[in-house]
Amino acid sequence: MWKFVLPVVVLVTATGARADETAIKLKDGPGRDVVMNNCAACHSLDYIQMNSPFLDQKLWEAEVTKMIKVFGAPVDDSDAKAIVDYLSRSYGRP
Amino acid sequence: APAHLREGLAADSFSLDPHLPIGLRNIAQLEALPGKVPLIKLTYRPPNYETPLHYFNELFTPNDAFFVRYHLSDIPEVDPKSWRLAVGGDAATKPFELTLDALKRDFMPVEIPAVCQCSGSRRGLFEPHVAGVEWGYGAMGNARWKGIRLKDILDRAGLTKEAIEIAFDGADGPALDKTPDFVKSIPVWKALDPDTLIAYEMNGQPLPHFNGAPARIIVPGWTATYWMKHLTRITARSTPEDNFWMKAAYRIPVGKFPLVQRFLTQETAANTPITEMVVNSLITTPAESEKVRMGQTLTAKGIAWDGGYGITSVEISTDEGQTWSRATLGPDVGRYSFRQWTFPLKTTRKGALTLLARATNAVGQTQNSTLIQNPGGYHHNLMHRVSVIVG
Numbered sequence: 001m002w003k004f005v006l007p008v009v010v011l012v013t014a015t016g017a018r019a020d021e022t023a024i025k026l027k028d029g030p031g032r033d034v035v036m037n038n039c040a041a042c043h044s045l046d047y048i049q050m051n052s053p054f055l056d057q058k059l060w061e062a063e064v065t066k067m068i069k070v071f072g073a074p075v076d077d078s079d080a081k082a083i084v085d086y087l088s089r090s091y092g093r094p
Numbered sequence: 095a096p097a098h099l100r101e102g103l104a105a106d107s108f109s110l111d112p113h114l115p116i117g118l119r120n121i122a123q124l125e126a127l128p129g130k131v132p133l134i135k136l137t138y139r140p141p142n143y144e145t146p147l148h149y150f151n152e153l154f155t156p157n158d159a160f161f162v163r164y165h166l167s168d169i170p171e172v173d174p175k176s177w178r179l180a181v182g183g184d185a186a187t188k189p190f191e192l193t194l195d196a197l198k199r200d201f202m203p204v205e206i207p208a209v210c211q212c213s214g215s216r217r218g219l220f221e222p223h224v225a226g227v228e229w230g231y232g233a234m235g236n237a238r239w240k241g242i243r244l245k246d247i248l249d250r251a252g253l254t255k256e257a258i259e260i261a262f263d264g265a266d267g268p269a270l271d272k273t274p275d276f277v278k279s280i281p282v283w284k285a286l287d288p289d290t291l292i293a294y295e296m297n298g299q300p301l302p303h304f305n306g307a308p309a310r311i312i313v314p315g316w317t318a319t320y321w322m323k324h325l326t327r328i329t330a331r332s333t334p335e336d337n338f339w340m341k342a343a344y345r346i347p348v349g350k351f352p353l354v355q356r357f358l359t360q361e362t363a364a365n366t367p368i369t370e371m372v373v374n375s376l377i378t379t380p381a382e383s384e385k386v387r388m389g390q391t392l393t394a395k396g397i398a399w400d401g402g403y404g405i406t407s408v409e410i411s412t413d414e415g416q417t418w419s420r421a422t423l424g425p426d427v428g429r430y431s432f433r434q435w436t437f438p439l440k441t442t443r444k445g446a447l448t449l450l451a452r453a454t455n456a457v458g459q460t461q462n463s464t465l466i467q468n469p470g471g472y473h474h475n476l477m478h479r480v481s482v483i484v485g
Contacts, residue, residue, distance in 0.1 A: 009095070024121075042166075042268065042270060043137065043140060044138040046121050049117045050228045051115065051118075051119045051228065052115060052116070052117030053117055053224050054223040059225070070274075070338060071268075071274070072272020073250065080171075
């Protein structure tokens with residue numbers, strides 16, 4: 001076993017270090033902008049990174065369908081397809 | 095600063111279990127929310143932050159190090175002066191509203207130590223991984239919760255014979271209207287349990303914003319999904335609550351876990367709502383991969399907890415589970431609390447020394463050596479394993 005140690009940059013302000021989701025960088029690739037435009041309305045994009053890379057194409061498709069059907073994500077069909085393609089390519093099970 | 099803070103800040107590092115998803119390990123970092131010490135950030139919005147393991151060397155988890163979990167990202171700061179609690183529903187004969195002052199003045203205060211643990215704590219350690227917030231060990235904490243009995247509120251509301259569930263809503267809500275609001279219910283018998291509270295203080299201080307100010311539900315023994323934060327409405331129901339968060343989320347397969355308390359008005363043939371916590375334990379000292387000198391005697395330390403039956407033993411193995419020896423239990427401060435334990439450890443051989451911890455409770459439940467798979471990734475209570483390097 002090994003210890004996973006990350007360098008930590010702590011920005012100290014009057015209220016302490018501030019969290020900032022603009023630092024999140026999704027991997028480059030076709031469909032990235034579609035994901036950024038459709039998937040950040042309700043939560044930050046680290047929800048995607050965190051759930052990787054263990055979902056395959058079918059499971060990413062199930063996630064996107066859940067976002068639309070259960071949580072009401074306003075995503076049209078062609079965008080949904082581009083999102084699933086991007087996610088399974090960039091954040092899918094190798 | 096108190097010792098735990100100095101430690102936390104000096105360390106400026108934290109260990110992540112190598113079994114967590116790589117994607118999570120790449121993004122997790124120490125970040126401080128307003129009013130909090132740096133915690134392990136899993137997601138920014140909604141905020142999901144877990145408590146670094148070393149804080150569990152203390153019996154009670156400091157408020158400013160207590161984990162933060164939200165589903166939905168519209169989280170208002172609630173002004174305690176204008177806050178109102180609405181109590182009603184089709185199974186209540188006398189609906190009413192309360193201010194925070196009236197709640198504190200009109201009902202008898204009680205204080206209970208209890209573990210608040212996210213149902214998905216350790217989800218990230220499931221193999222194969224399941225989707226969700228990929229928590230490690232720290233989506234939990236132990237605190238002294240002070241408030242009033244939910245039962246006293248329900249008595250004033252005059253429940254009808256038809257009341258089967260009591261539902262809770264909080265001030266937080268979804269970013270888009272189409273997302274189901276987070277509303278949870280518990281069976282009426284659990285709501286009337288004298289240990290089920292509406293708390294306004296934790297560890298002697300008002301609830302921190304991110305832990306549910308100004309008042310939240312406390313359901314000792316049950317996982318935190320029912321511990322509604324920023325409580326605004328209590329609804330007595332003659333029918334089962336049927337939103338997404340009850341009907342689809344937070345469910346476990348029927349019959350797979352050795353649990354006692356069941357939520358029958360929500361149970362189907364296939365699955366049932368998660369209820370009480372499974373028995374569990376954690377080794378907090380030594381830390382993973384710590385180097386120790388040959389011949390040195392260490393005191394291993396940790397905590398154990400369960401759904402409220404009470405921890406009866408914690409055993410330690412240093413030979414991969416072939417033989418077990420009893421740890422010494424610390425004082426019993428209440429059946430819903432963490433129970434501390436210590437174990438003297440001799441280092442007689444160079445190389446890796448691996449400890450396993452296993453807790454057992456008063457109804458004979460013990461920890462698992464193989465995972466009970468379930469789609470939500472709940473109730474992970476595999477024995478905790480820590481290796482030190484003897485040199």
